[in-house]
Amino acid sequence: MMDKKDRYEVILAGSGGQGLIVAGIMLAEAAILEGRNVVQTQSYGIASRGGFSASEVIIDKDEIIFQQVQNPDVVLVLTEGAMEKYENLARSGVLIFYDTTLLKERNGDNFYGYPFTEIAEELGYMGTANMIALGVMSAVTRLVDLESLVKVVNRRFSGKTAEMNVKALYTGAGLFRK
Numbered sequence: 254m255m256d257k258k259d260r261y262e263v264i265l266a267g268s269g270g271q272g273l274i275v276a277g278i279m280l281a282e283a284a285i286l287e288g289r290n291v292v293q294t295q296s297y298g299i300a301s302r303g304g305f306s307a308s309e310v311i312i313d314k315d316e317i318i319f320q321q322v323q324n325p326d327v328v329l330v331l332t333e334g335a336m337e338k339y340e341n342l343a344r345s346g347v348l349i350f351y352d353t354t355l356l357k358e359r360n361g362d363n364f365y366g367y368p369f370t371e372i373a374e375e376l377g378y379m380g381t382a383n384m385i386a387l388g389v390m391s392a393v394t395r396l397v398d399l400e401s402l403v404k405v406v407n408r409r410f411s412g413k414t415a416e417m418n419v420k421a422l423y424t425g426a427g428l429f430r431k
Contacts, residue, residue, distance in 0.1 A: 257395040259314045262322040265383075266307040266339065267331030269297055272383035276329075277308025279409065280387060283401035284312040292320045305334065312396065327394050329386050331355060331369075350390055352382065365393060367428050373421065381421035388425020399426050 263280065265273040274295045281293035292311045298304025309322040329350045330336045336349075336356055343349050343363040351359065354370035367389055369382040384406070391399050399422060406418045 258326070261310075261312045261327065261394070261396050262325045263310040263312070263327045263329075263396065264307060264322055264325050264339065265310070265329045266305070266335035267329075268334075269304050269306045271306065271331045272380060273306050273329070273331065274308050276383040276387050277310050279402060279405045280310050280397060281312075282405045282409075283397040284310075286401045286404060287397060289314055290317050292317050294320065307335075327390060327396065329390060331382070331386075333357070348394060350386060350393075352386070354382075365389070367425075369425075372424060372428075376417070376420060376424065378417040378421060381417055384418045384421035385425035385428075388422040389428045390425075391422075392426040392429035399423070 265277050267273050277293050277295060281291045284291045290313045293308065295308045297306040311317050311322060325342060325347050327348050328339045328342060330339055331352050333356055336351060340349060343361050346363060348363050348365060350365045352369040353366040354368045358366060369385045372385050373379055373382040387402060388399065391397055391402060402422050403419050407415050410418055
């Protein structure tokens, strides 16, 4: 587990429909709850489903002047295309989280592969792979506290949707403890 840092630059990348924009917004909201300054941006191709999609989040205890990620600390990739774009960053110490259900295994100390999609299917909640990923990312990196993410989920969703997303966060965090 990393020590909590004053500043994090995060990229969540994959394809449209994987919930990366929502995950980026929720990560940003959790950091705001913790009193941090945050910038969240998103980019995506013209196709809402299947095209390239990315969310960038900068979390800082100080004011954020430049609002684009320049030196990422953490990257989540959910497609091979996104992995190809970012995998070389692992050499410079960037932590890369990826879905082993969708991507081939990578070797190296800075690669954290977990079967996010497979676990989401096992939970019966296909759309929660993004929350499982956020859970494990918060456990490993301490970007934000898991409880802050849980608060954001409970504010944003209600009933069964909130319940399944909270379960996904805890399931993700539990993956790192194993």
